[in-house]
Amino acid sequence: MTPEEKxxxxxxxxxxxxxxxxxxxxxxxxxxxxxxxxxDEIIKSSPINPSDYAHTLNYWYGVKDEIEKL
Numbered sequence: 001m002t003p004e005e006k007x008x009x010x011x012x013x014x015x016x017x018x019x020x021x022x023x024x025x026x027x028x029x030x031x032x033x034x035x036x037x038x039x040d041e042i043i044k045s046s047p048i049n050p051s052d053y054a055h056t057l058n059y060w061y062g063v064k065d066e067i068e069k070l
Contacts (some may be wrong), residue, residue: 003062010035010063011070032067039064 001009014031043060 003059004066006059006063007035007066007070010038023029032070034066035067039067 002054011031014034015027018027018031039060043064
């Protein structure tokens with residue numbers, strides 16, 4: 001799964017869970033913020049020596065970039 005696909009999957013899961021027809025604008029902002037918090041937590045949970053996990057970190061930074069574009 002590409003970072004773009006993962007970003008969209010996470011966004012859609014949060015959006016669907018919070019979907020209220022009259023509040024889509026506010027929900028959009030809330031969902032984006034929530035998903036970014038989750039990705040930041042994943043990035044922070046990486047081992048002390050991130051060079052060993054550069055590919056994984058790059059993937060999650062890519063997901064975060066794609067979320068911000070939504």
